[in-house]
Amino acid sequence: AQKVTQAQTEISVVEKEDVTLDCVYETRDTTYYLFWYKQPPSGELVFLIRRNSFDEQNEISGRYSWNFQKSTSSFNFTITASQVVDSAVYFCALNAGNMLTFGGGTRLMVKP
Amino acid sequence: DTAVSQTPKYLVTQMGNDKSIKCEQNLGHDTMYWYKQDSKKFLKIMFSYNNKELIINETVPNRFSPKSPDKAHLNLHINSLELGDSAVYFCASSQGGSVYNEQFFGPGTRLTVL
Numbered sequence: 001a002q003k004v005t006q007a008q009t010e011i012s013v014v015e016k017e018d019v020t021l022d023c024v025y026e027t028r029d030t031t032y033y034l035f036w037y038k039q040p041p042s043g044e045l046v047f048l049i050r051r052n053s054f055d056e057q058n059e060i061s062g063r064y065s066w067n068f069q070k071s072t073s074s075f076n077f078t079i080t081a082s083q084v085v086d087s088a089v090y091f092c093a094l095n096a097g098n099m100l101t102f103g104g105g106t107r108l109m110v111k112p
Numbered sequence: 113d114t115a116v117s118q119t120p121k122y123l124v125t126q127m128g129n130d131k132s133i134k135c136e137q138n139l140g141h142d143t144m145y146w147y148k149q150d151s152k153k154f155l156k157i158m159f160s161y162n163n164k165e166l167i168i169n170e171t172v173p174n175r176f177s178p179k180s181p182d183k184a185h186l187n188l189h190i191n192s193l194e195l196g197d198s199a200v201y202f203c204a205s206s207q208g209g210s211v212y213n214e215q216f217f218g219p220g221t222r223l224t225v226l
Contacts, residue, residue, distance in 0.1 A: 045217040
């Protein structure tokens with residue numbers, strides 16, 4: 001069985017602060033993919049990144065960066081210099097055995 | 113062009129009624145999904161269809177019946193609606209059901225059962 005845990009249910013920061021969203025996963029599969037999705041207040045789910053289980057390189061995309069550590073089964077997401085538009089619920093997800101399992105989400109509130 | 117569309121966006125109905133939510137994707141994908149997001153934002157897969165065949169059915173009550181008339185459509189019919197069915201339902205699609213493939217989500221349908 002797969003499980004994804006996002007221990008932080010809610011985070012509040014002031015604009016321009018850096019923030020890290022934690023994600024820990026469990027799976028017995030050796031091949032799997034990890035994803036992050038963003039759900040802004042408008043409600044749609046927006047794909048942010050995909051990472052496979054064999055690629056532990058960190059990734060940076062603009063103000064976003066992801067740190068994948070297989071040894072600790074973690075796939076953390078950092079937003080640098082946060083902006084009000086980053087306010088959303090962020091979901092980490094694991095795709096193993098043909099099924100996408102989501103974490104409970106972290107609600108990020110960025111205040112001006 | 114909308115990649116994955118759902119209708120209606122909002123659905124308000126009485127307990128005991130039967131309702132349907134429609135989903136269409138124009139991405140040429142062969143796998144489609146239904147997810148339920150409850151009031152606490154928890155997202156859980158309900159069904160997955162690949163080439164019109166059911167491949168995942170996650171212990172959903174049999175009041176829920178998905179129907180896939182073709183690869184581009186996956187509709188969700190719900191009989192005898194209950195208060196607990198109130199949620200946002202998301203349709204998604206991907207090319208193949210493998211672990212690699214990114215799923216593209218529709219805008220969601222907010223179902224409210226009174």
